[in-house]
Amino acid sequence: MHKNAPSYFSNLKCRECGRLYPKQAIHVCDFDFGPLEAAYDYDAIKAALNREVIESRPKSMWRYRELLPIDGEPTVGTQVGFTPLVKADRLAEKLGIKALYIKNDTVNYPTLSFKDRVVSVALSRAKELGFTTVACASTGNLANSVAANAAAAGLKSYVLIPADLEQGKVLGSLVYGTNVIGIHGAYDQVNRLCSEIAGKYGWGFVNVNLRPYYAEGSKSMGFEIMEQLGWRIPRHTVVPMASGSLLTKIHKSYGEFTKVGIVDDAPFSIHGAQATGCAPISHAMKKGTDIVKPVPKPDTIAKSLAIGTPADGYYAIHVMRQTGGFAEDVTDDEIVEGIKLLAEYAGIFAETAGGVTVACAKKLIESGKIPRDEEAVLCITGHGLKTQEAIQGKCGELRLIKPSLREFEEKVYAPDQAATAASPSPQ
Ligand SMILES: *Cc1c(COP(=O)(O)O)cnc(C)c1O
Ligand SMILES: [Zn+2]
Numbered sequence: 001m002h003k004n005a006p007s008y009f010s011n012l013k014c015r016e017c018g019r020l021y022p023k024q025a026i027h028v029c030d031f032d033f034g035p036l037e038a039a040y041d042y043d044a045i046k047a048a049l050n051r052e053v054i055e056s057r058p059k060s061m062w063r064y065r066e067l068l069p070i071d072g073e074p075t076v077g078t079q080v081g082f083t084p085l086v087k088a089d090r091l092a093e094k095l096g097i098k099a100l101y102i103k104n105d106t107v108n109y110p111t112l113s114f115k116d117r118v119v120s121v122a123l124s125r126a127k128e129l130g131f132t133t134v135a136c137a138s139t140g141n142l143a144n145s146v147a148a149n150a151a152a153a154g155l156k157s158y159v160l161i162p163a164d165l166e167q168g169k170v171l172g173s174l175v176y177g178t179n180v181i182g183i184h185g186a187y188d189q190v191n192r193l194c195s196e197i198a199g200k201y202g203w204g205f206v207n208v209n210l211r212p213y214y215a216e217g218s219k220s221m222g223f224e225i226m227e228q229l230g231w232r233i234p235r236h237t238v239v240p241m242a243s244g245s246l247l248t249k250i251h252k253s254y255g256e257f258t259k260v261g262i263v264d265d266a267p268f269s270i271h272g273a274q275a276t277g278c279a280p281i282s283h284a285m286k287k288g289t290d291i292v293k294p295v296p297k298p299d300t301i302a303k304s305l306a307i308g309t310p311a312d313g314y315y316a317i318h319v320m321r322q323t324g325g326f327a328e329d330v331t332d333d334e335i336v337e338g339i340k341l342l343a344e345y346a347g348i349f350a351e352t353a354g355g356v357t358v359a360c361a362k363k364l365i366e367s368g369k370i371p372r373d374e375e376a377v378l379c380i381t382g383h384g385l386k387t388q389e390a391i392q393g394k395c396g397e398l399r400l401i402k403p404s405l406r407e408f409e410e411k412v413y414a415p416d417q418a419a420t421a422a423s424p425s426p427q
Pocket of ligand 2: 014015016017018019029030031032033034
């Protein structure tokens with residue numbers, strides 16, 4: 001692709017009334033306050049994009065360039081994405097389902113969470129729009145990714161977070177030399193302050209005034225899932241929800257690949273996962289309403305998902321309903337159990353949000369909402385090394401011995417045990 005490769009990204013468009021807006025740093029409709037979303041020329045994309053074209057490109061999220069909202073070449077996070085889709089047979093057997101896949105964004109580049117996808121798009125667009133200072137309101141992972149990608153791109157950055165985040169998340173922002181601001185308050189208060197700052201100083205807030213661009217980055221997780229499954233839509237997808245944006249964008253990605261003829265239309269269900277200590281979307285779903293009641297004081301170890309007033313909650317509910325999906329939520333103990341299941345049966349160390357997703361999937365399978373003879377993809381969105389506090393002291397103990405064979409045999413592996421164990425015979 002070249003600098004002047006055609007852009008298929010035409011406008012911003014109100015999700016409520018459909019009014020079109022120019023592609024600026026704006027995010028709400030003047031008439032009804034509906035969220036603005038990127039719109040594309042799908043007929044032109046259909047003519048330009050196909051499986052072979054995509055397969056010929058480098059393995060990053062930018063291989064789906066035509067369906068991402070920037071004008072020129074990406075300039076930030078060009079190597080983000082194309083994380084592994086792992087077929088997790090042992091975990092499938094443990095949970096009692098025919099087939100299970102883990103979309104493993106714990107190893108996303110460069111900051112080990114799916115947020116690198118949204119930041120890559122938001123900052124590439126921020127540069128096109130001429131911003132030199134970028135910022136965000138974050139529950140942790142977004143802060144890490146803005147800090148890292150802004151540092152690499154030479155942009156000034158401010159990241160605002162609730163003051164009580166995990167050490168790994170705080171340090172994982174500070175290391176990049178950014179301005180890390182801890183707010184005494186919950187995420188919603190951080191977010192409100194950011195809206196005021198964005199209005200006053202004209203910085204590029206990735207999830208405020210640049211939100212339409214930011215949000216589109218999440219689609220790449222869905223595009224990759226379809227490609228890695230052999231160009232098809234999975235029957236079930238389980239997605240963790242904070243604002244609910246990732247869930248709605250995975251839905252959009254499935255629809256777009258169908259619309260431009262890259263995959264065949266097929267039935268699918270998208271399910272949402274939250275922590276019971278902050279489950280405004282799941283609770284609304286279970287009550288059968290689309291009115292999301294705010295949670296003023298989130299209380300869960302899944303801090304990355306602790307958004308009490310989820311911006312896309314209403315739309316997430318409609319996606320779940322429309323696709324025959326369900327929402328679940330799980331306690332802190334279940335989250336820890338979910339983290340351990342994923343580690344012990346798939347060899348993947350996820351953060352608390354991953355524990356939420358696995359534990360909710362387990363519940364959905366047990367209740368028959370995901371039938372045992374079907375397949376599911378679990379979106380695992382962040383790395384466990386960032387939330388070590390959550391499992392500290394809950395994973396067994398280190399066994400300490402002196403550097404002596406006798407002590408090893410006394411305390412770890414007894415000789416009589418060794419004699420009866422099936423030892424591999426030399427060939
Ligand atoms: C931000 C985040 C999510 C989901 O965020 P949405 O606001 O719902 O898009 C999921 N998992 C992790 C680890 C996150 O950091
Ligand atoms: Zn509108």
